[in-house]
Amino acid sequence: MTDFAFRLLATDGSARRGEITMPRGTIRTPAFMPVGTGGTVKAMYMDQVRDLGADIILGNTYHLMLRPGAERVARLGGLHEFARWPHPILTDSGGFQVMSLSALRKITEKGVTFRSHVDGAVHEMSPERSIEIQGLLDSDIQMQLDECIALPAERREIERAMEMSLRWAERCKVAFGNQPGKAMFGIVQGGDDVELRLRSARALRDLDLKGYAVGGLAVGEPQDVMLSMLEATCPELPAEKPRYLMGVGTPDDILKSVARGIDMFDCVMPTRAGRHGLAFTRRGRINLKNARHADDHRPLDEESSCPAARDFSRAYLHHLVKSGEALGGMLLTWNNLSYYQDLMAGIRAAITEARFEDHFALTTENWARGDLPAL
């Protein structure tokens, strides 16, 4: 059986082109992972997700443990079989959603107690239980349980959460044990404080994990704060391990984070925006709710690789969005995930060919130039 392995294929400045190999498949990095919250990438068929070039998707432990339940997914053959996605899956630890979605959460050294947002039932989740759940889901890349706090926050509070997250990383490492084909990643915390970020990164490095995430960013702080945290953190992480920036972000966030050494991303933005009438394109964002599209026979982007962008008029997309038709969300989600995967493919090619800086400038220019003039 293939072990979990990461190979660095090329670098260009701090940007890295790499490859994760695992028994269920190869992940080309920099990679964007579509979010499949409850065992489905919303409004998409898995075949479409795969055909767009996604090597891996993300599943949310919090959602899946509550519904349909981790033990049930295990009985049904694991998340890959359940959701009909035979390729790699990364699961988060559930911690972030406990903070953002559940009620009456209480955090202690032992773990977190919370009420389900689905049915109000009380659940306990320790670092060990989080790893157990991710194992029941048969997740290929599992995340440590951490405490993620919103910014801005008091330094003392950031430090406390970061320190506890480190102790939880150790417990998760023990709970995960030795699973050659899989990986458990640690998560750097430390808010917007460089010194705390450095302490967190160094302590995690000493744990010798298979990969490292940067967590607790894109939680309310300005983009330049996020980027300066990456600039401080990435050099402290071992070059031979993959680096994952959790929950990020816009195409611009991704481009700038790759430039600072990040290898993996996930975000609900392309899927959620698609369900709300927003399209990501080479020319920036297009709001299909806008009346300017009502009589526009032109497609979103005739040069796109995605049928959703090429084969339907903006007028039709506008009509579907305004009418609340499911097909509107289906087509725009398809377009958006296609754009994100094409963005990553373009980034990977540019790093390989040592022209990342030019590619960065050109991509940004195209966004700034904006959409076609109205008809």
Added chain:
Amino acid sequence: MTDFAFRLLATDGSARRGEITMPRGTIRTPAFMPVGTGGTVKAMYMDQVRDLGADIILGNTYHLMLRPGAERVARLGGLHEFARWPHPILTDSGGFQVMSLSALRKITEKGVTFRSHVDGAVHEMSPERSIEIQGLLDSDIQMQLDECIALPAERREIERAMEMSLRWAERCKVAFGNQPGKAMFGIVQGGDDVELRLRSARALRDLDLKGYAVGGLAVGEPQDVMLSMLEATCPELPAEKPRYLMGVGTPDDILKSVARGIDMFDCVMPTRAGRHGLAFTRRGRINLKNARHADDHRPLDEESSCPAARDFSRAYLHHLVKSGEALGGMLLTWNNLSYYQDLMAGIRAAITEARFEDHFALTTENWARGDLPAL
């Protein structure tokens, strides 16, 4: 250019196997037309609809005239181009939805005045305007404007509406004029009164239209009343013209109506039921909301021609439906439209091979036998 033509290929008892040829394609009858209300068959890609074997879809004049507007659809190249369905489209007249969806409707000999359910704007629709709108949509088979009343109703009221619908049929015929590649169908009315149905059918026959619909059924009356109306009406309609039963129905309704000489059907049932967790299968209806499916690894129907029925566990479908995930409606709609198209294909083959009665009995037995026993 191909003219509109109907050929009877085989009969078996009163059941008819036929073929409509038109410039945009051939319609194998008996045919089920998926409903594409607002320019989209809800939660489906048009490619999927086509691949299931649909030769024609239905568009709703009422919805499309209000949003995006008939003149706009015409400017954008017609409904086929707008919705990316290059095959035949039948449009209703808008009359039925005016009665069921709009507010403050007022019916006179001239036509109907109503308020849009979308934005409250006042619209007028005469028989002439209905045909004009259907022309702007570039509909291949257009329907006369009629007045459809709910049952039970007073005979005098049924008669008044039937007589006015006949006068409107004449006006629609004049408005439609001579369009060789297209057709305008008249609609038999008369409620649950055989004598009125006969008068309506005979008067319409004298108008020598290209096809005939039976309207005003499945509007509250028991199934046996509907079927006895068909038994009275169909023999009065010319054998060499197609017969369309509007807005019907369940698989059982369809089987029994084919047995009485109906050639075309449309109904929101497979699409609407799919969005509400209900699957149509060879073994009858399956309610995926039911907890018995929560741990069931079996597919809906492993012998189905549709991936939605074969490749996903009932447990997964149950989970999607319970979670309100778009994919649940997408998969069940796909399954249901597949079942309906397979039902029609089975009916057509049976008529061709002169074994419709046996096929009818076997199909009905399978429904009655019911779903697989619970695990």
